Amino acid sequence: MRVGQNRPKRQKLSDVIVEDVKRWIVAERKQPGDRLPNEKELIELFGYSKSTVREALKALEVRGLVSIRTGPGGGAYLQQVSVDHASEPLRNFLHFHHLDGHHIYQLRKALEPELAVSVVGKLTPEQFGKLEENIRLCTVEPTNEDELRTQREAELAFHTMLAESCPNPVLSFMCRFLNDLLRDLVVYKKALDHHHFGETNVDYHTQLLAAYRKEDADEVRRLMAEHMVDAEHHMHEMEAHIGAKHLLLPSGQR
Template identity: 40%
Template sequence: MSDVERGRTTRRSRPVRVAEAIKDWVVEKGLMPGDRLPGEAEMIAHFGMSKGTIREAMRLLQAQGLVVTKTGPGGGSFVGEVSTDRARALLANYFYFRNVSIDDIYQLRVALEPEVAAALAGKLDAEQLARLEAIMADYAHPAADAEEERAQHIASLRFHACLAEFSDNALLSFFIGFMARILTDLTVYKKLYSQPNEELWKRGRAYQLKLIAALRAGDAEAARGIMRDHMLMARRMMEDQEAVVMKRFIAE
């Protein structure tokens, strides 16, 4: 351990150090979400800390979502699992201070989503393809007004988040879903269309229909190209609407 690391460890409060030690212990024991943790008395004996320190450490872990406490018969402390929604909300709130732009988001979407599409070509079962088609049913017809057009855009983002969920790559799935949530919850348009843009609806839907066909046929190169063109078109649409990311926190 370096002098800097040793200094950081020394500066940490006892509850923080114990919370980190508990996390290390969970990893060493190979515990999974839902597994029971030792009782308070055992924790005190194992870590050699006071009751107050152990309780504060457990509260810190509960706040992180890593420990769940249940009362009543069969109650106690259990290994928790941070939900995807919570993780994305926390990450979005982190980026609140980083001035993320729409262009930043689409730079990643253009890079990542075509690769997910290519990787999934020929690997989706009938039920998964049906889920994608069911989402598309929410925008089967052109929007009647700007409000419906916005709702259809959000439904289209669900299509992309759902497709990412099918990926075996947990990181790709998480970050594509994260970007979809930012675009859903934090995007505003300075230049809304006074009338729905039917041509834009038609083109966007056509890309997704072609993508499903390529996925079903197992054509990875076609899926990659279709998704890339779709993302580039979406980026241009955002530029035309002068979309910006709002400065506010989002709920978990």
């Protein structure tokens, strides 16, 4: 055994500063839009070299926590990490795990009804209008694959809009992340052409919107639970159809 083989990996100084800054943000109750201390102040605050502080600021920028602005009034400003920025690395992590609809719907069936109920009474007239427009978009007969893909993405966007109104940020993120995973799965597997699936999605979304207008939480929960079971069923059908087509292809085209 080599000497030091089992020693814990030494943390880079810049990573130490990143963690220190994150703790400082919490302790000081800083918010998106607030400016971090300037470079000189950070050096004095944390006691590290200029190059290490600069590396730490770059790391914070890459992680989406700060935006570096140049010129007058420039500096490092805190920013809210976007859902896309947080979701993409997790989706990349799962990219080679051979996901299928069952993996995603095992969670979606549990989480979507909870999220749906959490939104009851919280939708604004503007949000109702956007949901209605989303449903209208999904009722138009697509004429090509691009329009069909747009409709499939719009069907998921209906759920994303609900997630945006969810008061629980963890539940909201998890459901949006699952929607992103499902969108990736549909696009990569080209699971697009399933007309009946689109019709049932529109039907459930229309019923859900009516239940939201009545602020009927029990009906919202029931409809969303049924919707998820139905959507999983259609997803299984699409995956089976894709698998069958794959087997029929000549070996050189698989």
